[in-house]
Amino acid sequence: MSLPRHTRYDPVAITLHWLVAIVIVCNFALGVYMHELPLSPWKLKIYSWHKWAGVSAFLLVALRLAWRRFHTPPPMPESMPAWQRQLAQHGHHLLYLLMFAVPISGWLMSSALGVQTVYFGALPIPDLLDKDKELGEVLKQVHEALNLGMAAIVLGHAGAALKHHYLDRDDVLTRMLPWSKTPRNPQ
Amino acid sequence: MKRSLLACLLAVTLPAAAGEYSGFAADQSRVSFVSTQMNVPVEGRFQRFGGEIHFDPATPTTGSARLEVELQSIDTGLEEADEEVASAEWFDIAKHPKAVFESSAVEALGDQTYRIRGTLTIKGTTREIATEARFEPGAIGAFSGSFKLMRSDYAIGEGMWSDTSVVADDIEIRYRIAAPAQ
Numbered sequence: 007m008s009l010p011r012h013t014r015y016d017p018v019a020i021t022l023h024w025l026v027a028i029v030i031v032c033n034f035a036l037g038v039y040m041h042e043l044p045l046s047p048w049k050l051k052i053y054s055w056h057k058w059a060g061v062s063a064f065l066l067v068a069l070r071l072a073w074r075r076f077h078t079p080p081p082m083p084e085s086m087p088a089w090q091r092q093l094a095q096h097g098h099h100l101l102y103l104l105m106f107a108v109p110i111s112g113w114l115m116s117s118a119l120g121v122q123t124v125y126f127g128a129l130p131i132p133d134l135l136d137k138d139k140e141l142g143e144v145l146k147q148v149h150e151a152l153n154l155g156m157a158a159i160v161l162g163h164a165g166a167a168l169k170h171h172y173l174d175r176d177d178v179l180t181r182m183l184p185w186s187k188t189p190r191n192p193q
Numbered sequence: 194m195k196r197s198l199l200a201c202l203l204a205v206t207l208p209a210a211a212g213e214y215s216g217f218a219a220d221q222s223r224v225s226f227v228s229t230q231m232n233v234p235v236e237g238r239f240q241r242f243g244g245e246i247h248f249d250p251a252t253p254t255t256g257s258a259r260l261e262v263e264l265q266s267i268d269t270g271l272e273e274a275d276e277e278v279a280s281a282e283w284f285d286i287a288k289h290p291k292a293v294f295e296s297s298a299v300e301a302l303g304d305q306t307y308r309i310r311g312t313l314t315i316k317g318t319t320r321e322i323a324t325e326a327r328f329e330p331g332a333i334g335a336f337s338g339s340f341k342l343m344r345s346d347y348a349i350g351e352g353m354w355s356d357t358s359v360v361a362d363d364i365e366i367r368y369r370i371a372a373p374a375q
């Protein structure tokens with residue numbers, strides 16, 4: 007077989023990974039910050055921004071998955087034990103699932119609480135649910151729980167990336183970085 | 194007894210011919226509003242209000258209405274907002290517990306539609322308003338309609354809340370005001 011085995015993520019996949027990572031990490035922080043704020047115009051503004059960012063994250067993740075469909079990620083290094091590969095794969099799949107579930111739960115929660123999501127104040131996103139306060143409170147818990155779950159997995163994910171880089175000294179981190187063109191351990 | 198029963202039947206079967214309506218049917222009435230926050234319309238309502246209307250479709254211009262809304266009974270849709278709007282910056286409910294509408298003129302526009310003029314008093318400010326309402330006859334008749342008010346006209350939402358780029362200045366009031374046929 008003389009198919010060139012790519013060892014790096016392609017530039018689009020890299021761009022989308024980091025764009026989504028920035029939006030999600032910032033929006034997570036925004037969500038934690040805003041929900042303790044006393045009611046004020048600032049709070050209403052932040053809530054809107056948080057929703058817009060969430061919709062943006064959702065769209066970027068959709069784009070990312072569509073791209074991935076036709077651009078297979080590079081295989082994991084042979085040096086990795088099988089269980090680690092499986093764990094990484096399951097972790098990535100779970101992250102994709104959560105990257106959809108988190109914004110969707112936020113959108114449903116907003117609808118149930120009676121505050122529609124209007125993307126950038128211009129594009130109304132239809133309410134799938136009618137206003138229902140109790141359901142809204144339940145969805146709030148769901149949104150929080152999904153976020154905490156995602157935060158835990160992201161920490162594990164970033165930790166694993168650092169472990170690969172500094173302990174295993176393989177190219178798992180560098181092949182997702184926009185710079186560093188040459189693989190560390192050309193095989 | 195028989196006659197009033199007959200009158201009731203007539204009122205139901207021949208609603209357009211019903212005579213005068215007067216009093217107030219709270220359970221058939223509704224006062225809600227739509228505010229706009231960051232370009233998002235949010236509906237709320239008042240749970241307690243009372244009033245008195247007198248209206249005879251045969252002589253609409255003699256009709257009159259008075260309505261009092263208990264501001265404390267507001268349901269903005271957001272719990273923390275319900276507390277916030279009681280404050281001095283919003284309704285100042287401690288000093289001005291009620292919003293009052295009093296009609297001054299009723300004009301028939303045809304097709305069961307009427308233009309009702311009157312004064313609206315909120316937070317110590319009284320202003321003229323006009324609204325078009327459709328009348329629905331029946332054993333209980335009801336006027337339904339809406340109008341817009343500028344919250345700045347009544348100093349609703351002062352201080353930091355006067356920024357109308359977050360909570361828009363115009364508030365749509367929607368109502369259904371019902372009274373039994375006599």
Ligand code: HEM
Nearest residue numbers: 027030031074079098101102105160164167178179181182
């Ligand atoms: C903040 C620090 C982060 C670091 C250091 C990091 C690092 C990495 C690295 C090195 C890879 C490539 C793994 C490989 O070579 O196979 C990767 C892939 C991935 N990352 Fe991250 N990441 C971070 C944040 C995030 C966040 C916030 C998310 C989403 C919630 C995320 C979701 C993913 C997913 C789904 C993949 C799999 C890509 C694929 O194979 O399709 N990452 N990340």
